[in-house]
Amino acid sequence: MAGHSVPVDFRVNPAKISNPVERKTLLQDMLPLIEPFTGSLTEISVCEVPGGNFVALYASDTMTLSVKLYSNGLVTATVEYYTDQVNEHKIANDHGRALEKQLMAKFDCSVAKVLPAIKRAPPVNPYFTSSDDRLLEYDTDGIVFEEQSEFQKVQIYSTKSFGNLLVLDDLQNLAEQDLPYTHGLMNKDKEDFAGKEILILGGGDGALLWELLKEKPKFVTMIDIDDVVMKACRKHMKSVCGTCMDNYDGENYKIIVGDAIKYMKDYIKEGKQFDYVFGDLTDVPISPTPRGQLWDFLRTILGLGIQCVRPGTGKYMTHAIGIQCSSALKMFEEQFEAQDIPVTLTRTSHYVPSFMEYWCFYQATRKAA
Structure with missing residues (x-):
């Protein structure tokens, strides 16, 4: 049980954002590319925010699509939904690659990227960070030990790839494969x-x-x-x-x-x-x-x-x-x-x-x- 957030990001000519007609057309043309995954989307709101940027919100029966359009041509969209199957993706990796190609062709993008779903507050945390704060996702499948000692929070996670993983104060410390x-x-x-x-x-x-x-x-x-x-x-x-x-x-x-x-x-x-x-x-x-x-x-x-x-x-x-x-x-x-x-x-x-x-x-x- 978790929320899933799927980032869908691409860059277009800034004129497509600043020009009201082209901006509306961009949003309208984007929806048919996303709806195979979300179902029919209804516009909730579109508004301007400081910096010459715009945000738009759409919703289907089970999902939402939020879009931010930056004046420099960056478009960041997020498909969000709730799922009981934490590790099952509504937009699989192959679908994401296909969507990238569609975005590139439709909007003449300089870059397009669809990332795997970010898992929001699942029962077992799968995320830790590298020493320079890059996000790392682990195939955690449970917590076999958890106790707050006098000095620190002590946890041992079960993972498929690294065996049991000792975590102290939410920082990975040592795994069985280390x-x-x-x-x-x-x-x-x-x-x-x-x-x-x-x-x-x-x-x-x-x-x-x-x-x-x-x-x-x-x-x-x-x-x-x-x-x-x-x-x-x-x-x-x-x-x-x-x-x-x-x-x-x-x-x-x-x-x-x-x-x-x-x-x-x-x-x-x-x-x-x-x-x-x-x-x-x-x-x-x-x-x-x-x-x-x-x-x-x-x-x-x-x-x-x-x-x-x-x-x-x-x-x-x-x-x-x-x-x-x-x-x-x-x-x-x-x-x-x-x-x-x-x-x-x-x-x-x-x-x-x-x-x-x-x-x-x-x-x-x-x-x-």
């Missing part, structure tokens, strides 16, 4: 974790811990503040976390439910250091400047994390954001440069299936004192 994300964070096959002491900051889905344990480290400490995430993933994302979160104290690992900042401060006081520290917490924020609560949090984690790394050989490893967010990545790299402790910084990228984009990862080697 092993490339975890391997990218590890810089797998380029790092030697055998016999090493490792600290994971965050990582509540358990994927990083599970993959690191396969590398035979000396000991891994994982600190995540939200036990709701860990319990949910332990039950619904077993293919990601394996059995490592069945017991929080393992032979060569320990999971701590707590504040990573507090524990890092304690480690620094004790003089305890690690061969690898993984920052698997928040993504790099998208903002005009590196200011605000999220940037402050990121800088705190970064500064403490680098202090916990062994000089000379130790590395601080973290994820960032999509490769297309060049400004945010540049600001993030500047945070490394601003640290009191110098590091050698490298960057890699890997395609993450459920993100539908290449994601950036950083490796910062702490220089010798």
Whole structure:
């Protein structure tokens, strides 16, 4: 059960909009191309709006057609209807392509595009966004877990393409098919974790811990503040976390439910250091400047994390954001440069299936004192 909105957009000579006779003819000629999908349409209103633009509204028994005509020749139309079958389209892809050709021929268009229906408020949300705010549609078919923890909204969606998908505060976090994300964070096959002491900051889905344990480290400490995430993933994302979160104290690992900042401060006081520290917490924020609560949090984690790394050989490893967010990545790299402790910084990228984009990862080697 959802509303469907089908965008039908094209461009014409601006004279077809500004001239009253041609404008009326355009609207009249457009209706027969749309009515095979909507049924007979009746004019409800046509009026001028600021900027020399016009809007028109038509209705059939079950659908509406709204049209906006811009003075520069752009025509944006929307066919809207309600349906009990969320994934069944009244204007299928092939029909949309045929309609584009009809519009091009009828109005001598420079461009015409009919998009698949946008699903409005369906029972299960299918939409998330890329790191640069492009709309992504997922083949979600249910929500297997949902709880508001003390820290965030925790959901696990079921999807056909990516398996179960962990979503935190309405942002996709990790899916069962996202092993490339975890391997990218590890810089797998380029790092030697055998016999090493490792600290994971965050990582509540358990994927990083599970993959690191396969590398035979000396000991891994994982600190995540939200036990709701860990319990949910332990039950619904077993293919990601394996059995490592069945017991929080393992032979060569320990999971701590707590504040990573507090524990890092304690480690620094004790003089305890690690061969690898993984920052698997928040993504790099998208903002005009590196200011605000999220940037402050990121800088705190970064500064403490680098202090916990062994000089000379130790590395601080973290994820960032999509490769297309060049400004945010540049600001993030500047945070490394601003640290009191110098590091050698490298960057890699890997395609993450459920993100539908290449994601950036950083490796910062702490220089010798």
